[in-house]
Amino acid sequence: MSSRTTISRITAIGGLSTAVLLAATACGAGGPAATSGSAASTVNVLVEAGGHAELTGVAEQCKKDTGVSANFVELPYDGMFNRLSSEFSSGNVSFDVAALDSVWLPSFKDAVQPIDELFTDEAKKDIFPALVKEANVDGHFIGMPAWTNAEIILYRKDLFDDAKNKAEFKAKYGYDLAAPTTWKQYQDISEFFTKDGMYGTDVKGGVETEWLAHVLQAGSPMVLDENNNVVIDNAAHKDALDFYTSLVKSAPPGAAQVDWAAAQNLFNQGKTAMTRFWAHAYRQIPKDSPVAGKVGAAPMIGGSAGVAGVPGPWYLSVPKATKNSDAAKKFIKCAYDHNDLGIESSLGLASRISAFEKYQDKPGYESFKPLIETLKGQATATRPATAKWQQIVDTALVPMLQKAVAGGDSATLLAAAKKQIQDLLK
Template identity: 50%
Template structure:
């Protein structure tokens, strides 16, 4: 796919401060598409593996237009967090720009340069509201969205179009077989496709899966249940034990209770789920949108995968955005060139669609990129455009909450569901007390 050169160029407005005045001299009032050269600088960008792929084509174009070279330091997810934590807390950094996962923005915000003047009305209008919301910490924008993601529903088109399956489904449920649009339909379809396809007496196809070792899928169900926030409300109050979170946890473990999800859910992470689907062992899976173009050619489901938004609960088909942001540390050695790169990356956001990850952050880029073979972008845009879609809480403690409370709770819930002993409200009540000890 060729780059989509549809975006208009925008000037970078600068705040009237002494530091900003220096920046203004460097930019000379140029539009972001014709950035003033900072030739001679070399920018170091700290990034996680998948993010490097998105930023590489942008970096090449930036170097061609400005003369500023870009060097990437690529780290695994956990190592990236530790590197950021070590260097930002010491106020001594070895990088000029960093790609930050959305939940990290609040924690690292004291060490990040405000980017408020980049967030013009035009910029905000090109972003999903949830991305604008989570980019802002303590009244300042501390990250510019570089790409975004969300979970969508994957389903096997070969199964859904099979005449024999369609006849059997209609005979059992009294309606046509189609990708589910509601929780109830999702559960029915998952039950139906849990089958012994080779007649050996053992189930070899499950209708769906449950990922007990990750939290985002359940958080999306919380929003679909009708909650306005997940785990904490806008004022920082703990809401994990309310009726919305219980309804979501009940729906989460239901496929385990009825047997339509495979055993071992407490240990299932994203990689496990992706492998099961690509091996043809699942009829449906809720998964991140980027994976649509990554089904191996030798997979039995290659060419037989459809996508749509996740089934809607009482609150709609909401999703949790999985956005990454470009931030500039206050201690960066090349702040001027770093801000130029961040602005340039936004104004050339569509270039990320040509990467292996195939993602962007802006609405115009995602809409223009949606085409045959890129149906996932339409599903992604629809998911993020849902009124109920919302970011994770802006709290310094989020990563600790996830690691020490949410994932252990989900693993226990999936284990108990398999044995038929799950008490979802008790699990949520205990989680609320654990979170209280973390947030104070």
Template identity: 40%
Template sequence: MSRKKNNVLIYFMVLIMVFFVLVMGCENQSSEINISNNEKSEDKHITVLIEAGSPAFTVAKNTAEEFKKRTGYEVKIETAPYIDVFDKLRSAVASGSGEYDVATIDILWFPSLVKGMISIDDIATDEIKNDLLPKTLEGGKYKEKLYGLPAWTDCKILFYRKDLFEDSKEKESFKKIYGYDLNPPKNWKEYRDIAKFFTRDTNNDGKVDIYGTSVFGENNGDSVCSWLDYSVQAGAKPVVVDEKGEVLINKEPYVEALQFISDILNKDKSAPPEALEMSSAETAEMFWNGKLAMMLAWGHFYVPSNDPQKSNVAGKVGTAPMIAGDAGVGSIPGPWYQIIPSSSKNQDIAKRYLLFLYEKNSLYMDEFGVAARKSVFEEYSKKTGYEHLKSISDSLSGAQSQNRPAVAEWTQIESEALVPAIQQVLIGNKSPKEALDWAAKQVKAMLQ
């Protein structure tokens, strides 16, 4: 073969090699683009922050796949213990990290966090607002703007042992002593009388086996909320501070309410002495074990009260609305809200998620025994096992039912002033007026 032909052959071979290199390069580039697009697709997600083990976690987990099918967005769930949710969210809001797109929060944290949330007035139609239970819409507002869409709400109601209240011998004995019929109490006097009546030693061993009721005496928010329940019944309005910032907690309704709690525990001895270390969970457990004739507790405890695997009094539990003081029926609501941090990078899809969960509101009822929508309450109140819902609705509709004050310092006020004051009275160190005068000074300093 001549040198000329060799050169031509080599030339064509080089061209072919260049062609394959270019083709392979294009294919590799195409693969890289596809991978990048896939990563982009997979990166479509929102991150929600929820209390570990809460009803909100169960609902979020069980609906995540459906939300992804509807929107293409994955729901990434981050959980934390109760108080850590507040700390994590506060840190994320302060840093503007955009770490969370949605969070489910206790109303107690609302005033402290609201400046780091976005308003959701644009998605809250009149239809949505009109279907929310009393006080839930109000609790999600700040300066007339709506920032939280409620997941559920709750309040204290009366739980009582039907087997005791409907017993003919108990009825006869009670009327002989107190002069009126034994029925679920509607006011302070009846509640106190019945609590004394049912506190007894049933086996004559010198020890009380069953108490008429209990009080929340543990040093946490339950004791404060319970005291505020009684305070609004006694006429407190507004709660703790007024619109001018005046601290009200050492006024007559608050003093009267704390005296009432103290009398049940220390004077009548109608509540167990260990109540000083009991909050709602411990009280409910004592009731389930048949050691209490009544309790004023969060409505959602009704479902386990009638579960034979959890309760010794299953099938024997009745409920009624919260009792009334001189001013009428009053209870402090306990709603939880879904909110969107202002640092979220996915605010539009986060709003769609809030509306999606609003649509699924009945799932909270299935999981927890309470919800936020009137329509859900009405639907489930017709079902067996949800007899407590009317008691909750009636209590929330009470003339004196009010939310806790929307002040940013609320968690500090509760833990550093109100809890210690209540404790001092219940252990007998101070009178209600002395303790609340001290607490009022602390609260004024915090607000200043």
């Protein structure tokens, strides 16, 4: 997910407000100073608003298993980043464990300690490959993934299963109407359902992640290659952008301003037949929604490189400055051992493959198999490991997308974005 649309954002668009979460958190935004001594039995855990709910079950189990208690400190996204930056710079931290957005790892890599011992061969086999790769920075594992997500396809089963729609679609396009697996199928189905006051899909000009997933599907790394060269103007980026903007004619007007919340509302209100959206949203469809009980889930579509998505993980890390490392690592191991408990939370996510598999065949969790397939996709990759990533998103990628969906020339816009990003990285 965009690093500004993570826990508090997605719980809010699912109907759970950050205010409620903060009101329910005893420790608020302050929290005591870190406990000194390796034998301390309480760890202070710094999380974004919403993270406490995700980790409550883990904390309770950890207390039973190890005697280590957790005191949660919740902060809004920007406030948390600022708190981390300030305390890491000072060398005096008030927390023993921090939940880090994946895009923060490059910024804070020198302030957190290796937890290589937790990444056993068995553990690495049960974590999605893209997350194992991202957690390893400069040869050491510095964060254990606590939960992750990715975009999949949500579609209206009732419309796809309708006999009249099936017959008309096959007559027009020459193949059976079913959940799309390719760009072309997604275009055809979007076009087909754009009628009678409905749109086939949405186009999100206000966020970058979805377009970047299509870049991966087209066979290119996102924006930067492994040597940090800016490749945003290559053929794959242009193909992905052309595909993305081709859907504007099958989407509601005002695409330049559509973000995650707007797209989710459009789908839940029955305005769109399909959406590429984060898998957690399947379980957050309101019971009084006109589409409740009528939604199917499928893996993210694929391009020439196959199915691919951009994961949205958060990692649990231990600051070098804590005096409570042993207890902190025990807590993180508990979080890994009991990772499936997060699925019972309001956010409803995990990071271990086995945790998702445990629930994938249960009613109400039909989005998990598509999520697993998407996260296992060979082309699936996390965002570029640069401390400038959020700046690149805010100043180059989103403005470029907004101009593109409004009719701008793809090649011209990508070339301009390349120069802008190169200047940012100087």
